[in-house]
Amino acid sequence: xxxxxxxxKFLQYALVAAVLIGFTAPLIGSFVVVRRMSLIADALxxxxxxxxxxxxxxxxxxxxxxxxxxxxxxxVTSVIAALTIDxxxxxxxHFQELAIPxxxxxxxxxxxxxxxxxxxxxxxxxxxLFGTVSAVTLTDVYTILIVxxxxxxxxxxxxxxxxxxxxxxEQARVSGIRLRLVHILFMIVVALVIAISMRVVGILLVSSLxxxxxxxxxxxxxxxxxxxFYAIVFGEVATITGLILAYQFDLAPGGMxxxxxxxxxxxxxxxxxxxxGGKLHxxxxxxxx
Amino acid sequence: xxxPIIEIKQLTYDYPDRRVLNEVTFDVEQGxxxxxxxxxxxxxxxxxxxMLGLLKPTGSIRLFGQDQAAFSDWxxxxxxxxxxxxxxxxxxxxxxxxxxxxxxxxxxxFRRVTKQDRQKVKTALETVGMWDRRDSKxxxxxxxxxxxVFIARALVNDPDLMILDEPTVxxxxxxxxxxxxILEELRRDKKRTFVLVTHDIHFVSKxxxxxxxxxxxxxxxxxxxxxxxxxxxQTIRSLYPVPGRVLVHRGEVVQ
Numbered sequence: 001x002x003x004x005x006x007x008x009k010f011l012q013y014a015l016v017a018a019v020l021i022g023f024t025a026p027l028i029g030s031f032v033v034v035r036r037m038s039l040i041a042d043a044l045x046x047x048x049x050x051x052x053x054x055x056x057x058x059x060x061x062x063x064x065x066x067x068x069x070x071x072x073x074x075x076v077t078s079v080i081a082a083l084t085i086d087x088x089x090x091x092x093x094h095f096q097e098l099a100i101p102x103x104x105x106x107x108x109x110x111x112x113x114x115x116x117x118x119x120x121x122x123x124x125x126x127x128x129l130f131g132t133v134s135a136v137t138l139t140d141v142y143t144i145l146i147v148x149x150x151x152x153x154x155x156x157x158x159x160x161x162x163x164x165x166x167x168x169x170e171q172a173r174v175s176g177i178r179l180r181l182v183h184i185l186f187m188i189v190v191a192l193v194i195a196i197s198m199r200v201v202g203i204l205l206v207s208s209l210x211x212x213x214x215x216x217x218x219x220x221x222x223x224x225x226x227x228x229f230y231a232i233v234f235g236e237v238a239t240i241t242g243l244i245l246a247y248q249f250d251l252a253p254g255g256m257x258x259x260x261x262x263x264x265x266x267x268x269x270x271x272x273x274x275x276x277g278g279k280l281h282x283x284x285x286x287x288x289x
Numbered sequence: 290x291x292x293p294i295i296e297i298k299q300l301t302y303d304y305p306d307r308r309v310l311n312e313v314t315f316d317v318e319q320g321x322x323x324x325x326x327x328x329x330x331x332x333x334x335x336x337x338x339x340m341l342g343l344l345k346p347t348g349s350i351r352l353f354g355q356d357q358a359a360f361s362d363w364x365x366x367x368x369x370x371x372x373x374x375x376x377x378x379x380x381x382x383x384x385x386x387x388x389x390x391x392x393x394x395x396x397x398x399f400r401r402v403t404k405q406d407r408q409k410v411k412t413a414l415e416t417v418g419m420w421d422r423r424d425s426k427x428x429x430x431x432x433x434x435x436x437x438v439f440i441a442r443a444l445v446n447d448p449d450l451m452i453l454d455e456p457t458v459x460x461x462x463x464x465x466x467x468x469x470x471i472l473e474e475l476r477r478d479k480k481r482t483f484v485l486v487t488h489d490i491h492f493v494s495k496x497x498x499x500x501x502x503x504x505x506x507x508x509x510x511x512x513x514x515x516x517x518x519x520x521x522x523q524t525i526r527s528l529y530p531v532p533g534r535v536l537v538h539r540g541e542v543v544q
Binding site for chain 1: 400
């Protein structure tokens, strides 16, 4: 199997993509989770489906665009949806969560129409739903690499502002930080991460890669930096191992990666339980002594 | 004469259903410790939010001699809110990380926390007696300790003006005294200016130099603390317009 990863180009592309996604998704996910925006990630991924389906439809209809990478339209729709969610949240100040079902329904509705126009599900589309080991192209890798660079640069530039905004929005505003700008850029970056992650993890599972590693890290991390660090470690372990296992057993990588992330979360919870149990036992012991 | 730290003129703010602030005018001079008092809904917190630029009222606000719209030195002002009551205890952030946030206003993009900054964090945490807990998760601390951390965050930039909005709400009573002792310590050099919204003016009367009493969004009284305690009964009654409430002023039942 190691030999396969050493020699087969498509496996190498998939592995590089997995490593990059395993890093960026939990990195940006740490902010998404603490800002209580996990469901927005889900809505965005569903809208991305519409972009992918539209791209595949166009490729089928226009011969000159037959090779159009669906990732591009996926990115565009994801970014538009992110900005629309933000606009809707401002419109429904007292019912901000409404933005999510509105955008999700629009995305799924459009997706369903484009899929029917393209005469149903193609293999290409299915691979976008649950991820793929074999269909990651060199162009995909370059796109994912560029977006990863943008995400890292964004986090380095706005780390302070993002942390402050996430922890205490009112105080951050008082301190003169340009929150609107930071927030809009953040939404765009989240949309980009979702769009690039779907190649390996799949549209339906991408939000789990953003949230599950962070959920596990949150169980024990005391600082925000530690949360990001552990979330990335969990993310990398899940994506790399998941991809290898998916190839080995010929399964959808999205499913494997997400189930490994779930396993990590369960493991952390079990260890936590034992540690708490141990501490209680120790305390009881000391009290009785 | 130096310019007032805060100049407020004809400040009016409306919520969709009612007027919360009605043509409020007053100044705050350097070194003052101003207490803003009044019954619930009298406009105290709205006034603070207008000063901080969180709400956009009509009228004029000048901070450090500059029009609020043009004011950019926000690091000169620090704000302590009722955080202990509303704080998300699950947030994975340490005491030191929270205090560092107080420095962010002064730092531009890409500027990282330096060694000097860490020293400032240390000094601020030592002032409130929380240096030993710097690596603890803020959510694991008691309400009183959390509020001390938020004061350290407010202090870390060595601000010229501290605005505190009922900072002891949700804080255990035994920590309230401790909290005001810290403020007393901070006031010692008399250079810093304080604006405090409080329901407990008795508790802080030692610190306070001036009082603004809001009545239904209007300035019911704006005077020194000494004069405030010596107001005549008729004025006091006018400050508490709701009939049937028992009002104790300086230990005497007046209404």
